Amino acid sequence: MPYLWTHMMLEAIDLEQTYWSAGAPLTVLKHINLAIEPQAFVAIVGPSGSGKTTLLGLLAGLDAPTKGIVRLDGQNLADLSENARASVRATKVGFVFQTFQLIPTLTALENVLVPLELRGARTSASTPRARHWLDRVGLADRAHHYPAQLSGGEQQRVGLARAFAGEPKVLLADEPTGSLDAETGMRVIDLLIEINRDVRTTLVLVTHDPTLAARAQRVVRLAGGSIVADGPPDLG
Amino acid sequence: MNLLRFALVMAWRESRRARGRLILHVAAVSLGVGAVVAINSFGANVNRAVIHQARALLGADLELQAPEPLDSLAAMLDSARRAGAAVSRVTSFGSMVLALRTGRTRLVEIRAIEGQFPYYATITTAPPGLWPTLQTSRCALVDSAVLITLGARVGDTVAVGEARFPIAGAVTDAPGDVGLRTALGPRVFLPARYLASTELLGFGSRARYRVYLKFASDLEGQRFLATHRAALDAAGIGHRTVRDEEEDLNRALGTLARYLGLVALVALLLGALGVASAVRVFVRSKLSTAALLRCLGATERSVFAIYLAQAIAVGLIGASGGALLGVAAQTVLPAVARAFLPLEVTPALDGRVVLSGLALGVLTAVVSAFVPLLALRTATPLQALRRDQTGPTPGLRAGRLAAFAAVAGGVVVLSLWEAPRPGVGLGFAGGVGGAALLLWLTAVGLMNGLRRFLPATAPYVVRQGLANLFRPENQTVAVILSLGFGVCLLGTIYVVQRNLVAQFAPDTGPGRANLVLFDIEPDQRSDVVDFLSGHGVAPAGFIPVVPARITGVNGQPIAALRDSSRRGSFSRAALVREYRNTYRDSLVGGEEITAGQWWGPTGGLTRQGLGSSREPSEPMARISVDEDLAKALGLSVGSHVTWDVQGVTLESEVTSLRRVSWGRFQPNFFVVFEPGTLEDAPQTYASLVRVAAPSLRATLQRDLVVRFPNITCLDIALVEQSLDSVLTKVSTAIRFMALFSLASGVTILIGGLATSRLQRERETLLLRMLGASDVQIRSIVFMEYILWGSLAGAVGLLLAGAAGWGVVRFVLEMPFTLPWKALAAAGLGVAGLTTAVGWASSGDLLRKSPLAAWRALIE
Numbered sequence A: 001m002p003y004l005w006t007h008m009m010l011e012a013i014d015l016e017q018t019y020w021s022a023g024a025p026l027t028v029l030k031h032i033n034l035a036i037e038p039q040a041f042v043a044i045v046g047p048s049g050s051g052k053t054t055l056l057g058l059l060a061g062l063d064a065p066t067k068g069i070v071r072l073d074g075q076n077l078a079d080l081s082e083n084a085r086a087s088v089r090a091t092k093v094g095f096v097f098q099t100f101q102l103i104p105t106l107t108a109l110e111n112v113l114v115p116l117e118l119r120g121a122r123t124s125a126s127t128p129r130a131r132h133w134l135d136r137v138g139l140a141d142r143a144h145h146y147p148a149q150l151s152g153g154e155q156q157r158v159g160l161a162r163a164f165a166g167e168p169k170v171l172l173a174d175e176p177t178g179s180l181d182a183e184t185g186m187r188v189i190d191l192l193i194e195i196n197r198d199v200r201t202t203l204v205l206v207t208h209d210p211t212l213a214a215r216a217q218r219v220v221r222l223a224g225g226s227i228v229a230d231g232p233p234d235l236g
Numbered sequence B: 001m002n003l004l005r006f007a008l009v010m011a012w013r014e015s016r017r018a019r020g021r022l023i024l025h026v027a028a029v030s031l032g033v034g035a036v037v038a039i040n041s042f043g044a045n046v047n048r049a050v051i052h053q054a055r056a057l058l059g060a061d062l063e064l065q066a067p068e069p070l071d072s073l074a075a076m077l078d079s080a081r082r083a084g085a086a087v088s089r090v091t092s093f094g095s096m097v098l099a100l101r102t103g104r105t106r107l108v109e110i111r112a113i114e115g116q117f118p119y120y121a122t123i124t125t126a127p128p129g130l131w132p133t134l135q136t137s138r139c140a141l142v143d144s145a146v147l148i149t150l151g152a153r154v155g156d157t158v159a160v161g162e163a164r165f166p167i168a169g170a171v172t173d174a175p176g177d178v179g180l181r182t183a184l185g186p187r188v189f190l191p192a193r194y195l196a197s198t199e200l201l202g203f204g205s206r207a208r209y210r211v212y213l214k215f216a217s218d219l220e221g222q223r224f225l226a227t228h229r230a231a232l233d234a235a236g237i238g239h240r241t242v243r244d245e246e247e248d249l250n251r252a253l254g255t256l257a258r259y260l261g262l263v264a265l266v267a268l269l270l271g272a273l274g275v276a277s278a279v280r281v282f283v284r285s286k287l288s289t290a291a292l293l294r295c296l297g298a299t300e301r302s303v304f305a306i307y308l309a310q311a312i313a314v315g316l317i318g319a320s321g322g323a324l325l326g327v328a329a330q331t332v333l334p335a336v337a338r339a340f341l342p343l344e345v346t347p348a349l350d351g352r353v354v355l356s357g358l359a360l361g362v363l364t365a366v367v368s369a370f371v372p373l374l375a376l377r378t379a380t381p382l383q384a385l386r387r388d389q390t391g392p393t394p395g396l397r398a399g400r401l402a403a404f405a406a407v408a409g410g411v412v413v414l415s416l417w418e419a420p421r422p423g424v425g426l427g428f429a430g431g432v433g434g435a436a437l438l439l440w441l442t443a444v445g446l447m448n449g450l451r452r453f454l455p456a457t458a459p460y461v462v463r464q465g466l467a468n469l470f471r472p473e474n475q476t477v478a479v480i481l482s483l484g485f486g487v488c489l490l491g492t493i494y495v496v497q498r499n500l501v502a503q504f505a506p507d508t509g510p511g512r513a514n515l516v517l518f519d520i521e522p523d524q525r526s527d528v529v530d531f532l533s534g535h536g537v538a539p540a541g542f543i544p545v546v547p548a549r550i551t552g553v554n555g556q557p558i559a560a561l562r563d564s565s566r567r568g569s570f571s572r573a574a575l576v577r578e579y580r581n582t583y584r585d586s587l588v589g590g591e592e593i594t595a596g597q598w599w600g601p602t603g604g605l606t607r608q609g610l611g612s613s614r615e616p617s618e619p620m621a622r623i624s625v626d627e628d629l630a631k632a633l634g635l636s637v638g639s640h641v642t643w644d645v646q647g648v649t650l651e652s653e654v655t656s657l658r659r660v661s662w663g664r665f666q667p668n669f670f671v672v673f674e675p676g677t678l679e680d681a682p683q684t685y686a687s688l689v690r691v692a693a694p695s696l697r698a699t700l701q702r703d704l705v706v707r708f709p710n711i712t713c714l715d716i717a718l719v720e721q722s723l724d725s726v727l728t729k730v731s732t733a734i735r736f737m738a739l740f741s742l743a744s745g746v747t748i749l750i751g752g753l754a755t756s757r758l759q760r761e762r763e764t765l766l767l768r769m770l771g772a773s774d775v776q777i778r779s780i781v782f783m784e785y786i787l788w789g790s791l792a793g794a795v796g797l798l799l800a801g802a803a804g805w806g807v808v809r810f811v812l813e814m815p816f817t818l819p820w821k822a823l824a825a826a827g828l829g830v831a832g833l834t835t836a837v838g839w840a841s842s843g844d845l846l847r848k849s850p851l852a853a854w855r856a857l858i859e
Helices: A052-059 A082-092 A108-118 A123-136 A152-165 A182-199 B003-058 B071-082 B131-135 B144-150 B218-234 B242-295 B300-340 B351-378 B381-385 B397-418 B422-453 B460-468 B476-504 B522-534 B558-566 B572-576 B627-633 B694-707 B716-769 B774-811 B820-847 B850-858
Strands: A010-021 A024-036 A041-045 A067-072 A093-096 A170-174 A202-206 A218-223 A226-231 B062-066 B086-099 B105-114 B124-126 B140-143 B157-160 B163-173 B187-191 B208-214 B238-241 B515-520 B543-553 B578-583 B591-596 B621-626 B640-645 B648-660 B671-673 B684-689 B712-715
Touching: A010 A052, A024 A052, A024 A226, A041 A052, A052 A067, A052 A170, A052 A202, A052 B850, A082 A093, A082 B774, A093 A152, A108 A123, A108 A152, A108 B460, A123 A152, A152 A170, A152 A182, A182 A202, B003 B242, B003 B300, B003 B351, B003 B716, B062 B218, B071 B086, B071 B208, B071 B218, B086 B144, B086 B694, B086 B712, B105 B144, B105 B694, B105 B712, B131 B187, B140 B144, B140 B157, B144 B163, B157 B187, B163 B187, B218 B238, B238 B242, B242 B300, B242 B351, B242 B397, B242 B422, B242 B476, B242 B716, B300 B351, B351 B397, B397 B422, B422 B476, B422 B774, B460 B774, B476 B774, B476 B820, B515 B522, B515 B694, B522 B684, B522 B694, B543 B558, B558 B572, B572 B627, B621 B627, B627 B648, B694 B712, B712 B716, B716 B774, B716 B820, B716 B850, B774 B820
Parallel strands: A041 A202, A041 A218, A093 A170, A170 A202, B105 B187, B140 B163, B578 B671, B621 B648
Antiparallel strands: A010 A024, A010 A067, A218 A226, B062 B208, B062 B238, B086 B105, B086 B157, B086 B208, B124 B163, B140 B187, B157 B163, B515 B684, B515 B712, B543 B578, B543 B640, B543 B684, B591 B648, B621 B671, B640 B648
């Protein structure tokens, strides 16, 4: 049990999540125990409805768990208010979404600026950093384009720039290639893994795609709300 | 499956998930239809009441009236009596009365009754059954208000001129009585045979003499009028039949109902706006479903039919609710309007009104849904496969133009339908169009301006909030239009009311007179000065008042003019009335020359005075005429007017026209003669006095009545109170109708919030996932709403100022002042309220946990 004495970036202890739907409880996750080391690259896989998204959300502090503990960088998210969790997300968590989720009324550059500005940073101070990240994803020349003027692959690259611009400790990606064709998706993933290696972020990725999962260091398989397998990709 | 069945079934299934949201569209339609049904039912009920009650209101079959005793009619009335008619006489005039026990005084209207009048109604008294005692005993019956202001009770004695009458009881209800009646001039009824003993009907008294006739049959009445009409007209005696009464009432009340109808129409238009903006967003959310249906083989027409069926259903349900609301409201409306309605209006259901309300609601919903629904026709099957499409392509240009034309046409038709006159209807429609255009331009200008000049260096929340105002599917146009309209409507009502009050509220500043003494006879002048000095009041000047009648204009005798007045070129009333003229050498405050020249302070020329015979070379008496009267009589500078001054003929020439501020608390005159012309004519005097302390004012009035019973005294405080109560009561009715519009506006605001919230959920969620705090999210919303609210408020109030100006200046023809402080405060209020609503609603966006919202989004 190496994580007993190693500092863990993400920890879930006896995690359980229950929703009330039409007056009846619906347990989406139960008995989840998981520890993720700093700089690890973990893929969460499983069929639809197995609880992947909920687990990702709880690890990011998007909700308080019904039962159990979630620690992000040593901080128990269950103890925090929603606003305090929001500030944890703003400083320590980056997101990459399946449908990119760029703000349509903002340019590429402004979209990358959002996480920096939400922290209260001044626009003038943050702009060089946002430009740097756009350059890093190869879109320096598209800074002033609106999302609608970008292709799907380009939009997701802006999404990557936004996720990394905040220099998060944890990067959570939800089916990042789900809306892209195989080739574009592969290029985005290459970029993601490459940047992740450079900046040493902890990367947790939810996916259906076995080839994508195979590139992770570790695969956690969910079924019916419980972890059914947890190990290197070849075992997954 | 045929098209209709498919459309209906799909419309029903399709609405299942959206029925909660449809409630808002339904409410918008209901409020509009409710307002229209309420006001139109009210109009129908008033009409019915007029027909049933006109005879009771007149109290007889025929009324004859003139400003002098109708002694010349003796032979005519005798022949009527012989034919079986009953005749009554009523003489009325204003006078002071004094309650001997309490020593309090009040200016009242004296009505001396002789005969069985009224023939077709009962006058209720307390104690009951006293009305006939006026014919048998020496007593007075008074309006309840008289008892209150005099502090008197039944059995007390009142002094009327030189006579004394015991108060036998109070009149509690008389036909035609309006709630305001007693505020304006409470009445004291006396037996006519004791009228002479008051010694009040001397020279210069402003009495009205009326004769009431009840004929054995309608035919008899018609025959009487046919026989004597020419003679009555020649003698300048007014006549009025039940039919005249009916027509006048219908015209007056119909006009009132129709002006209120325009207010109701605004509520309906706001409802239409609510439907249109809600349907627009609704359609947007249905585009993918529509595209999918097309993929599965539905035709463009059947997809359109599905949603049109939903719009019709919304209209039908909304209109039904509105009809119920309207029927309920019209049970309240007569109570609200009671204060100024001389009729007993019983609420009744009018099938035609309800049906037309239903039709109106459905039509409104369908027409206003039509433009947004056109977007559905552009939903191609391909769109079902492409989830990332950015927005609907603009609809078919021709179709949209046609739909907009239908909307504009609808507004014009509805306005003409509700308006009292075509001109007013077109003006109203034009005003609505202009206001809508200005509000729309404001909204579009705001969006374009922000898009171009969005401050790049502003903090993120500010930029995001501002960007939301022009983002795709924004509600900026709908919110600014509806909010602006509502604000404009209520603001206009406020501006007009404030101007009315300001116009009529006498100037009470220090130094201003607050008592007017009328009917001072020439030889009483020095006594009055002594009397006033004795009460410590500075003796004031005397203003001469000379009664006269017009006998000819520009050499034409009045009889000829009367004939042409029937053809509408002259105002008959202006020709036959008695004028109370004055003479002076200078203009007074509130007067302004608008044409010609005022004579200088020193006459210089010797002009024709009264009693002297005029040489052809001698200039005529110069007169200055009020410009409105000049319009009514067709006079201009240089016109000649011939007067009968107490039996003496006097020629005059109009040398100037004046604008007179009639609201000023001072004796104002239609016609002013130059000095040196009327000094020898029989005349009375008026005098202005200022007595600051109310108690001293009461004492002075009491002593005045005792010492000079013929002198009438008008107390400004009473005038002010009466006007205030009149205006309050009238504006209550208007406000009641405006409530519908306000409710519509609120519905639209809520609808706008609901729809914009749906669009915003995704983005708010994203921001929250990225770590935005409550305060940041709320600040974004705050930016949006404060801009919406302040712009809509500012433009709405600007329009209200303009509309108020138009109404005051051109409909009421009064000088206009802009109550800008109150309007500015209202503008801030609107902005604050809108922001508060937005702030409160943003709480909803924050209630759900981000994870729950995210799951809902991706599942």
